[in-house]
Amino acid sequence: MLNRKLIGFILGTIAVLSLSVAILPTHVSAKTTLKSFPTSLHRTWYHYDGHGRYDTLHFSAKKFHYSEYYDHKWYHGTSTLHYRNDSINSKKPKTHLSWLVGHIYHIGKATWTNTRGWNQTAGDGTSYKIETKTYHHKKVRVLSEGGGAEFWIENHFYTSKGTAHSLGNHHFSGEHYYPKY
Numbered sequence: 001m002l003n004r005k006l007i008g009f010i011l012g013t014i015a016v017l018s019l020s021v022a023i024l025p026t027h028v029s030a031k032t033t034l035k036s037f038p039t040s041l042h043r044t045w046y047h048y049d050g051h052g053r054y055d056t057l058h059f060s061a062k063k064f065h066y067s068e069y070y071d072h073k074w075y076h077g078t079s080t081l082h083y084r085n086d087s088i089n090s091k092k093p094k095t096h097l098s099w100l101v102g103h104i105y106h107i108g109k110a111t112w113t114n115t116r117g118w119n120q121t122a123g124d125g126t127s128y129k130i131e132t133k134t135y136h137h138k139k140v141r142v143l144s145e146g147g148g149a150e151f152w153i154e155n156h157f158y159t160s161k162g163t164a165h166s167l168g169n170h171h172f173s174g175e176h177y178y179p180k181y
Contacts, residue, residue: 034102035083036061038113040130045143045157046164054161057128057143064100064115082118095119107151127151133172140167144175152178 041059048054055068065078079100084093099118104111105127116125126147133142143157153175158164171177 033084034081034104034113037064037081037102038104041113041128041143043159045159046161047155047157048161048164048168050168054164055155055157057145057157079115079117081115084118093118112146112151124148135167135170135172142172146176148178150176152176154178 037059042061044056044058046054046056049069053069056066058065062081063078064081065076067074067076069075079098081102082096082099084101096118100115101118103114105114106112110129110131112127112129114125114127116123124147126145129144129146131142131144133140140163141159144153145155145157146153156167156170156172158167
């Protein structure tokens, strides 16, 4: 039993390190930030929470706005995307609580847009990718929101409230979702 736990721990550690090495070059190579969000993101996206409420994300060229409901309260926020040179020799940026920094990452065949707070010093931020998925033999445009060490998907957003209501918290095959504990 101890050997199985030890082997499981070792294999898990190797898997995490392998993934880190595979992703690390992508993170390190991104020395400059986005000047504007990709046009494919520009719109309002909807996620149905299953209780009559819709969380929304809205992207424009430079602005990001969200509205989400949790802990029996609505939370809203707006952030502005700003360009920054992230080279090693850059000075520490001034504090801006409503500013975002954005990067583009390619992981597998997916292109992710990562957002982090201007002054964020730890964590990976939140990432978004757009893909066309098939649901009941129909093509659906999906914005996936994810993060974490392995780009786990937390939510899917859709282009209309009707689609969001129909799909709710549907999990698509082939995606990597946050583990349930």
